[in-house]
Amino acid sequence: MPGAMDHIPPWPHDLEILPHNVSVVMDLSYNKISEIHHFPQIPVFNMDISHNELRLVKKEAFVAVSIYLHMLDLSDNKLDADSLEKDCFKGGMDIQGKFDLFIIHLSLA
8 A cells, every 4th residue: 555654653743732622533544554552642532543454552552642532443453362462451540540541432343
C-alpha cells in the first residue's frame, strides 16, 4: 500500500495543547503499523487502528489518552493473547487517584 505508515509518527506539539472541550477522532486504519508503544496526552475520543499489521501493544500504551478514549478499534490486525502485554489497556490516574480506562466500545475481532 503506497504511502502507508509503518509506525505511529511523532505528534505535532499543537495536538498536546488542545483546549479541554475538544475531542479528537483518530483514524490510523489501513496502514502497516506493527506496534503501539504509547500515545501523547491528547483528547482522543474515538481511535481506529484497524486493518494494520499490529503484532504488539505495549504496557500502558493508552494510559495518556485513557481519560478521553471511549471507542477503540483494533480489529483486523495480527494480534493474539501474546501480542497484548500485561496492563496494555491500563488507564491513567483519575482525579480520585484511581487508575481507570473506560472504553465503551472495544473491537478486537
